[in-house]
Amino acid sequence: MNFTSGGSLLALCQDQGMTISQIMIQREISCFGKERHEIWERMAKAYDIMKNAVRESEEKTLRSVGGLIGGEAKKIHQRRKTVKPVCGEVMAKAMAYAMGVLEVNSSMGLIVAAPTAGSSGVIPGVFLAVEEEFGFSDEQMIDALFNAGAVGYLITRNATVAGAEGGCQAEIGSASAMAASAVVQLQGGSPQQCLDAASSVIGTMLGLVCDPIAGLVEAPCQKRNAMGASTALISAEMILSGVRSVVPFDEMVDAMYRVGRSIPYELRETAMGGVAATPTACKLCNKIHGAG
Incomplete structure (x- = not known):
């Protein structure tokens, strides 16, 4: 059982009543010749790593290699525990968790590159916040990760998830699209709604550039991870409310790919444009890399 587009995926869902x-689980079994429990265990391990990364950011004082970030997640947590968050509890948690995982990543900790x-x-930000706030089990969240994986697979196959090729829309945009689809399924939405x-999400983030300060x-x-988590939740809520996407998923993925190819190379992970080219960013770059 395989699919190569959103259209063919939806057709399978309808034909099989799945x-x-x-x-996605059936695809993994047929493509890799593994038993269902083996596929499930690998995804469960991935989710365990995601959760551990979130907890590590809560429990430890982390400092990134470049010194540009560290401790921001705790600040979000401290505020939401003190006052009612402006954006609500689920959103505040998702933001903090997402930011925390980036602190773990940038301090050379263990994360899941998803994608x-x-x-x-x-x-991780979206999943843990939703699991805690709605009382889902780990099993339900692991199942939802296969939904996210299907979306990520389609984007990778038909476009790109690489910032160097498609800008940050391809990275944050893809991750947010994956998360949004999974949340919709968790909330009882149909495959079409997913x-x-x-x-x-992709349409909202179309054109987002990749411009990391000092290349880090x-x-x-x-x-942007926090914003991506927020966008995923907002998109899921809109769709669950009955708002349709005007442009089909496959066409939006194609649009993202074409937009990514047209983004100047200075704005595709080279740290030569955008935020990375501001005077302050250039000073930080020189400080970090010992130039000038």
Whole structure:
């Protein structure tokens, strides 16, 4: 059982009466010749790493290699525990968790590149916040990860998740689309609604450039992970409310790829443009790398 587009995935879901996660699990079994329990155990391990990264950022004082980030997640937690968050509890948690994972990544800790290291905070941030706030089990969250994996697979196959090729829209945008689709499924949404949520995210983040200060996955990457987690939750809520995506998922993925190819190379992970080229960023770059 395989699929190569959102359209063919939806057709399988309809024909088989399965969720996106169930179809993705069957695909993994057929493509890799593994037993279901082996596929499940590998995904469970990935989710365990995600959770550990979040907890590590809460329990330890982390400092990134470049010194640009460290401790921001704790600040979000401290505020939400003191006053009612402006954006609500679920959103505040998702933001803090996403930012914390980036602190773990940039301090050489263990994370899951889902789909990349630069966007590794989005899915853990969204998943743990939703699991805690809605009382889902780990088993339900692991199942939802297969949904996210299906979306990530389609984007990787038909476009790109690499910032160097498609800008940050390809990294944060893809991670956020994956998370949004999974949340919709968790909340009882249909496969069509899942892909509508993913499409909505991509359309919202279309054109986002990749411009890391000093070439490090620290800033503005950390804040973009928080924004990506927020966008995923917003998109899921809109779709679950009955708002449709005007442009189908497959067309939106193609649009993202074409936009990414047209982004100047200075804005595709080279640290030669955007935020990375500001006077302050250049001074920080010289300080970090010992130039000038």
